Amino acid sequence: MSTTPHVPAAHALTDVTGSDASLRRFLHGLPGVDAVGLEARAAALGTRSIKTTSKAYALDLAISMVDLTTLEGADTPGKVRALGAKAVHPDPTDRTTPATAAVCVYPDMVAVAKEAVAGSGVKVASVATAFPAGRASMAVKIADVREAVAAGADEVDMVIDRGAFLSGRYLKVFEEITAVKDACGDSARLKVIFETGELSTYDNIRRASYLAMLAGADFIKTSTGKVAVNATPANTLLMLQAVRDFRDRTGVQIGVKPAGGIRTAKDAVKFLVLVGETAGTDWLDPHWFRFGASSLLNDLLMQRQKLATGRYSGPDYVTVD
Amino acid sequence: MSERLSVFKTYKLYVGGKFPRSESGRVYEVTGSKDQDWLANAPLSSRKDARDAVVAARKAFGGWSGATAYNRGQVLYRVAEMLEGRRSQFTREVADAEGLSKAKAAALVDLTVDRWVWYAGWTDKIAQVLGGANPVAGPFFNLSTPEPTGVVAVLAPQESSLLGLVSVLAPVVATGNTAVVVASERSPLPALSLGEVLATSDVPGGVVNVLSGRTAEIAPTLASHMDVNAVDLTGAGAGTALATELEVAAADNLKRVLRPRTGEDFAATPGTERLTAFLETKTVWHTTGSLGASGSSY
Amino acid sequence: MTFEYAPAPESRSVVDIAPAYGLFIDGEFTEAADGRVFKTVSPSTEEVLSEVARAGEADVERAVAAARRAFEGWSALPGSERAKYLFRIARIIQERSRELAVLETLDNGKPIKETRDTDLPLVAAHFFYHAGWADKLEHAGYGHAPRPLGVAAQVIPWNFPLLMLAWKIAPALATGNTVVLKPAETTPLSALFFADVCRQAGLPRGVVNILPGYGDTGAALVAHPGVDKVAFTGSTGVGKEIARTVAGTRKKLTLELGGKGANIVFDDAPVDQAVEGIVSGIFFNQGQVCCAGSRLLVQESVHDEVLDALKRRIATLRLGDPLDKNTDIGAINSAEQLARITALTDQGEAEGAERWTAPCELPSSGYWFAPTVFSGVTQAHTVARDEIFGPVLSVLTFRTPDEAVAKANNTAYGLSAGIWTDKGSRILAMANKLRAGVVWSNTFNKFDPTSPFGGYKESGYGREGGRHGLEAYLDV
Incomplete structure (x- = not known):
């Protein structure tokens, strides 16, 4: 496998990435997804009742998995610094609260973010590749990535070319991912965003998952948070099945990041149930599972306060950033 | 010149599309209903004949039940055509069997032909x-x-030798079952002749098998046979010990049982009861769900 | 620390179980004529839940007479009035569904997740559906003025006590019959609570009579000459006995009996969903389901892959306290049933099938059986032929669709089958050839009041549910 020498995973599936035709044969040979069964399974896992000690564990774990995100045209250094402070100490009233996994910003804010979280262990993730549409030349996309990495990004969240994917040009998508992976070098982990709401079908999401994993993604991520349908329990469950099966097949573990639409602690805990009962406990770690979210963190914190104090908290007791 | 000596017919069973004698070699004397004159010797079927008929019916089931409903309708309509062509023969046989005038027997034969036509039209509806x-x-x-x-083992009615027979047989085969029919014990000749009609129509061999003999001797074998799925007890007679005995035997493999009814008038327009008696309902669930990954709305 | 789920038990306080219950005859709770009682226990703890009157022949006599008296008035009611009673029952069940779910879980041993999310919603839906039929029977395709049969004797099993009651009582009442129902001896309580639902609904006395008891009670009931209709759900052996009992009578009979359902997985199946379907097919309600997918027929080319995925999935099943909201596998319903499952699985092992047991701890009291998979099974093995009625899956292989059909149909039963493939034409072709009353394609163990349910061959006859199910209670 010459195109992705840094991906030991690909050795096991080395012959499939040579052309559009061979990729198509491989991706379309993956087991199909029955939408009804997938959604029913996700819904069934959603009925798990997580109480007391397990809830405390889950809330802290969820907090530690948050990629605290601001991706607005109105972002400023001040906003990003506030976000960084919140990521490091999510609950100023309780220093036992774990830090979030990362802050997630646009490339031009990476340096500011880096400084804001310096020394904390909180990572800085940057979206790149003409996020969120991805409609730019390859040169622009790579420049976008290089700028982010040069500014110190620990993680790069790229978007795939959904147009290429939907028109069957899998090799183009594959090569873009490998090129971005190269641009990330050894210093940044690569998250590949599918924009599952635009891929539309579960079969496409499974295919995109394998395509990205073959191309060297460190994480596969549902969405940008900028379209109508973002992370759902079902599409995340499907991606968890994909990383589980990929590790079985290749020995390589890939992370999963649902992003967008997860706003409540209750929802986050449901996702953790999906992780634990699908991919397994190996993925119950911020290194392998993330939540791309902003408002989620405050709800997690309020629930955490409720568990600690026995009374319900309110928005005035968590910070607005 | 003396009157020409007629040629008698040797009446045989109709099993698997062929016309065998009873494997037992037995026959019994069939006499006219009115004058008790000898009409013919009919095969006196044995338990083994019944067994052979079940094997033939089972063998034919896959093809017949798998045929298109349109095709079954065409085949059954062909039976009516063939029967129509033999009206005079059946009129004579029915008149002899049931002790009727030629005119009354002819009317019954006409009704019988019409009944085939009626059921032939049902196959695809x-x-x-x-x-x-x-x-x-x-x-x-869903x-x-x-x-x-x-x-389906069918005990044909004892009194109505042709119309009754067809009224119980046609719905069974119209819906795709195969049948082993035990003819009216006393008046089996129209039934055995019907075998000849079926053989010259396009009915595949084994779809209908006709046995003659003692109902009480053959029926228990059929009622207890583990490869028979259902039994129509009409010919056992309503309220008889035989009917109860057969229904008990049928429970061994949970055959569907159509109990004999008192005073069933085969000349009356039939409803759909006999068509539905030997049907299963199969329910198939298919997943549908949303077209996209945005989630179903249920 | 790992993500272990803390206990999350549903509260028992929503249900108030009396220390003793009588028979429900003619609108009153009454002792058995001979004063006999029996105990009902919680299978998960062996705790005695209550003491229940045991109906004898004299009680059968009383109940049938009460149902007969009530029939005149009930069948003469305008359908629209009967409908309203059934709607009332449906609504009261919805209102009391948490109570009834907890009760059912206690008496039966099945997980609260199932009683709460499956049994009770279906019970309510069944009454709701049939309520609407009561004043529309002339449009059901059974003639212009279809008539009820009279008194229905109904004998139901212990695996879905309240749901089976609903399957029996709802169509019977909608069509204008009155009923005498015998619940199973190990699960009498929900039927007795249903008697209270009837009281709340103001149902006329005698329309529904409940006679707890053992097999002898059921036998006396179906043999009673005053009965016009017999409906039974249970074992094929008892079904045959009942068929013999009613032979030669006017009684109309429907039987919903055993099964040995084939769940057929092709190499192009949506594997993750197939694994879920296999799991729910055989482990739903601890496999104590007549239509369970107890035979897995998997295409040889994906056998290892599917079996590995299946075992991995089964290992995540949570067995334990049925009242815990996270429990997937509850208790076996009775010591007797546990003994039967144990004997059959021992036989499977003795006959050389390869046994795999889920790695889960069994509670020290109560009746428990860990999810079990037999691989290397052939059609000749007992575990491939006999209904085990427990959480035991037999795995067989096939090479071609023809072979799958041949093996699936090679059974005296014919209740259910499953097909897993992404190829639509194959689904239709397979569904066409399978000799089973219910075929699930890319799903399994789905039920709905509008969908007729029932078997081919020795799985019984007659259908329950849907327009088709009305026929069993009408004089047609």
């Missing part, structure tokens, strides 16, 4: 009348369709 989609509360397409039960 029954599924629409009985089946349909079920609006289940979930993302599923369809119920009638399917033939399998091999």
Whole structure:
């Protein structure tokens, strides 16, 4: 496998990435997804009742998995610094609260973010590749990535070319991912965003998952948070099945990041149930599972306060950033 | 010149599309209903004949039940055509068997032909009348369709030797079952001749098998046979010990049982009861769900 | 620390179980004529839940007479009035569904997740559906003025006590019959609570009579000459006995009996969903389901892959306290049933099938059986032929669709089958050839009041549910 020498995973599936035709044969040979069964399974896992000690564990774990995100045209250094402070100490009233996994910003804010979280262990993730549409030349996309990495990004969240994917040009998508992976070098982990709401079908999401994993993604991520349908329990469950099966097949573990639409602690805990009962406990770690979210963190914190104090908290007791 | 000496017919069973004698080599004397004159010797079927008939019916079931309903309709209509061509023969046989005038017997034969036509037309409608989609509360397409039960043992009515026989047999085969018919014990000749009609229509061998003999001797074998799926007890007679005994035997493999009815008038227009008696309902669930990954709305 | 789920038990306080219950005859709770009682226990703890009157022949006599008296008035009611009673029952069940779910879980041993999310919603839906039929029977395809049969004797099993009651009582009442129902001896309580639902609904006395008891009670009931209709759900052996009992009578009979359902997985199946379907097919309600997918027929080319995925999935099943909201596998219903499952699985092992047991701890009291998979099974093995009625899956292989059909149909039963493939034409072709009353394609163990349910061959006859199910209670 010459195109992705840094991906030991690909050795096991080395012959499939040579052309559009061979990729198509491989991706379309993956087991199909029955939408009804997938959604029913996700819904069934959603009925798990997580109480007391397990809830405390889950809330802290969820907090530690948050990629605290601001991706607005109105972002400023001040906003990003506030976000960084919140990521490091999510609950100023309780220093036992774990830090979030990362802050997630646009490339031009990476340096500011880096400084804001310096020394904390909180990572800085940057979206790149003409996020969120991805409609730019390859040169622009790579420049976008290089700028982010040069500014110190620990993680790069790229978007795939959904147009290429939907028109069957899998090799183009594959090569873009490998090129971005190269641009990330050894210093940044690569998250590949599918924009599952635009891929539309579960079969496409499974295919995109394998395509990205073959191309060297460190994480596969549902969405940008900028379209109508973002992370759902079902599409995340499907991606968890994909990383589980990929590790079985290749020995390589890939992370999963649902992003967008997860706003409540209750929802986050449901996702953790999906992780634990699908991919397994190996993925119950911020290194392998993330939540791309902003408002989620405050709800997690309020629930955490409720568990600690026995009374319900309110928005005035968590910070607005 | 003396009157020409007629040629008698040797009446035989109709099994698997062939006309065997009883494997037992036995026959019994069939006499006219009115004058007790000798009419013919009919095969006196044995338990082994019954067994052979079941084997033939089972063998034919896959093809017959798998044929298109249109095809079954065409074949059964062909039976009516063949029967029509033999009206005079059947009129004579029915008149002799039931002690009727030629005119009355002819009317029964006409009714019999019409009954075949009626059932022939049912083959490709029954599924629409009985089946349909079920609006289940979930993302599923759910369809119920009638399917033939399998091999049906039919004890033909004792009194109505042709019209009654056809009235119980035609609905069984119209819906895709195959049949082993035990003819009227006293008046088996029209039934055995019907075998000849079936053989010269396009009915595949084994779809209908006709046995003659003692109902009480043959029927228990059929009622207890583990490869028979259903039994029509009409010929056992309503309220008889035989009918009860056969129904008990039928429980060994849970055959569907159509009990004998008192005073059934075969000349009356039939309803769909006999068509539905030997049908199973199969319900198939298919997942549907949303077209996209944005999630179903259920 | 790992993500272990803390206990999350549903509260028992929503249900108030009396220390003793009588028979429900003619609108009153009454002792058995001979004063006999029996105990009902919680299978998960062996705790005695209550003491229940045991109906004898004299009680059958009383109940049938009460149902007969009530029939005149009930069948003469306008359908629209009967409908309203059934709607009332449906609504009261919805209102009391948490109570009834907890009760059912206690008496039966099945997980609260199932009683709460499956049994009770279906019970309510069944009454709701049939309520609407009561004043529309002339449109059901059974003639212009279809008539009820009279008194229905109904004998139901212990695996879905309240749901089976609903399957029996709802169509019977909608069509204008009155009923005498015998619940199973190990699960009498929900039927007795249903008697209270009837009281709340103001149902006329005698329309529904409940006679707890053992097999002898059921036998006396179906043999009673005053009965016009017999409906039974249970074992094929008892079904045959009943068929013999009613032979030669006017009684109309429907039987919903055993099964040995084939769940057929092709190499192009949506594997993750197939694994879920296999799991729910055989482990739903601890496999104590007549239509369970107890035979897995998997295409040889994906056998290892599917079996590995299946075992991995089964290992995540949570067995334990049925009242815990996270429990997937509850208790076996009775010591007797546990003994039967144990004997059959021992036989499977003795006959050389390869046994795999889920790695889960069994509680020290109560009746428990860990999810079990037999691989290397052939059609000749007992575990491939006999209904085990427990959480035991037999795995067989096939090479071609023809072979799958041949093996699936090679059974005296014919209740259910499953097909897993992404190829639509194959689904339709397979569904066409399978000799089973219910075929699930890319799903399994789905039920709905509008969908007729029932078997081919020795799985019984007659259908329950849907328009088709009305026929069993009408004089047609």
